[in-house]
Amino acid sequence: MFRSVGDISKDEYEVIWLQERPILSVKNLSTHFKMVEGVVKAVQDATFDLYRDEVLGIVGETGSGKSVTVKAIAGMIDNPGFIAGGEVLFLTDEFSKSGEKEYIDLAKLPKESFSRIRGKHIGMIFQDPMTSLDPMYTIGNQMIETIVHHKGITAEEARERAVKLLEQVGIPKPSERINDYPFQLSGGQRQRVVIAIALSCDPDILIADEPSTALDVTVQAQILELMKDLQEQFNSSMMFITHDMAVIAEIATKITVMYGSYQMEMGQSKDIFEHPMNPYTNALLECIPRLDVKLDRLLPIPGQPPVMLNPPDLCPFLPRCSRAGEKCYRDLPQMEQMGDNHFVRCWNPIAGKVRLVKEAQG
Numbered sequence: 001m002f003r004s005v006g007d008i009s010k011d012e013y014e015v016i017w018l019q020e021r022p023i024l025s026v027k028n029l030s031t032h033f034k035m036v037e038g039v040v041k042a043v044q045d046a047t048f049d050l051y052r053d054e055v056l057g058i059v060g061e062t063g064s065g066k067s068v069t070v071k072a073i074a075g076m077i078d079n080p081g082f083i084a085g086g087e088v089l090f091l092t093d094e095f096s097k098s099g100e101k102e103y104i105d106l107a108k109l110p111k112e113s114f115s116r117i118r119g120k121h122i123g124m125i126f127q128d129p130m131t132s133l134d135p136m137y138t139i140g141n142q143m144i145e146t147i148v149h150h151k152g153i154t155a156e157e158a159r160e161r162a163v164k165l166l167e168q169v170g171i172p173k174p175s176e177r178i179n180d181y182p183f184q185l186s187g188g189q190r191q192r193v194v195i196a197i198a199l200s201c202d203p204d205i206l207i208a209d210e211p212s213t214a215l216d217v218t219v220q221a222q223i224l225e226l227m228k229d230l231q232e233q234f235n236s237s238m239m240f241i242t243h244d245m246a247v248i249a250e251i252a253t254k255i256t257v258m259y260g261s262y263q264m265e266m267g268q269s270k271d272i273f274e275h276p277m278n279p280y281t282n283a284l285l286e287c288i289p290r291l292d293v294k295l296d297r298l299l300p301i302p303g304q305p306p307v308m309l310n311p312p313d314l315c316p317f318l319p320r321c322s323r324a325g326e327k328c329y330r331d332l333p334q335m336e337q338m339g340d341n342h343f344v345r346c347w348n349p350i351a352g353k354v355r356l357v358k359e360a361q362g
């Protein structure tokens with residue numbers, strides 16, 4: 001049965017409208033650190049959209065700029081770091097006079113205003129739960145304070161909500177454990193508490209920076225499973241950072257691959273795994289251990305990681321790339337669209353251009 005536009009309620013209309021517009025639109029974001037020795041160009045030209053319900057996986061090896069990207073979005077870059085350019089457009093009604101959602105540029109938002117964004121609209125989960133928890137207060141106190149501050153409800157209501165959240169993240173006997181101090185919990189349980197706090201204000205975006213890396217392997221898998229379930233339940237968009245392609249395969253709907261401060265490739269997960277076009281993405285995929293091939297050790301990518309201090313304006317993967325050609329030594333390639341939602345930074349992508357030309361002819 002068809003419905004006319006007049007039959008659509010205001011709430012339904014808002015859902016449709018929101019699904020068509022990204023909740024976050026990052027455009028040409030660059031973040032640098034001014035050091036005595038020179039400028040560390042940590043993130044250059046990062047560009048992506050995040051839509052409702054999407055899980056964007058940011059993957060790359062250590063030092064590639066993953067954490068700095070999300071910290072810049074969340075207003076967490078301190079001196080000597082600074083946003084050197086670009087926009088971070090976030091769709092919110094937090095500062096709106098009309099009550100309608102509007103885009104605000106987080107790259108230009110004063111530091112003091114971030115207390116109205118972080119914790120409320122953007123929930124953060126870091127590798128080490130103790131960076132988010134205060135050892136001096138019970139987990140109940142910490143959760144209730146956050147909820148009262150952002151939701152404006154009574155401490156009693158906040159306590160009820162905290163107990164329910166602890167239950168949702170799998171803490172046994174939550175009405176008792178809420179009185180525990182962080183040191184009384186295991187590492188995995190502490191991370192579950194941090195996840196509960198991050199979710200406590202129904203954030204629009206959840207940012208998880210290697211949330212399971214510091215935990216032992218079985219707990220890692222449990223935390224990953226929990227994050228997947230909660231993302232579906234709470235319906236928030238997520239940005240998930242990891243250096244591990246196998247982890248990203250589990251959780252991300254869309255992936256951006258970073259190397260030496262640049263996005264090298266971005267696309268839907270399926271496309272990245274089935275048709276990687278950047279030689280670096282391909283090298284990363286070749287490092288994933290396979291069940292059908294017996295190896296004594298993981299295959300490392302040959303060569304040295306890139307220099308971040310005063311780098312040349314060339315592809316950062318150039319010194320390690322087996323496909324490098326003459327053009328690669330002259331100019332930096334830009335991100336180029338190669339297919340539906342598939343972008344790659346490379347002068348000589350793997351089968352990319354050939355595939356598109358064939359598609360166009362066919």
Ligand SMILES: Nc1ncnc2c1ncn2[C@@H]1O[C@H](COP(=O)(O)OP(=O)(O)OP(=O)(O)O)[C@@H](O)[C@H]1O
Nearest residue numbers: 033040042061062063064065066067068069243308
């Ligand atoms: N406070 C800082 N001062 C100077 N340089 C910094 C600072 N923070 C980060 N950097 C530099 O910025 C670059 C990107 O760092 P970032 O932490 O984003 O990497 P990453 O991809 O998240 O790596 P990891 O997986 O190890 O966290 C690195 O070269 C790092 O040394």
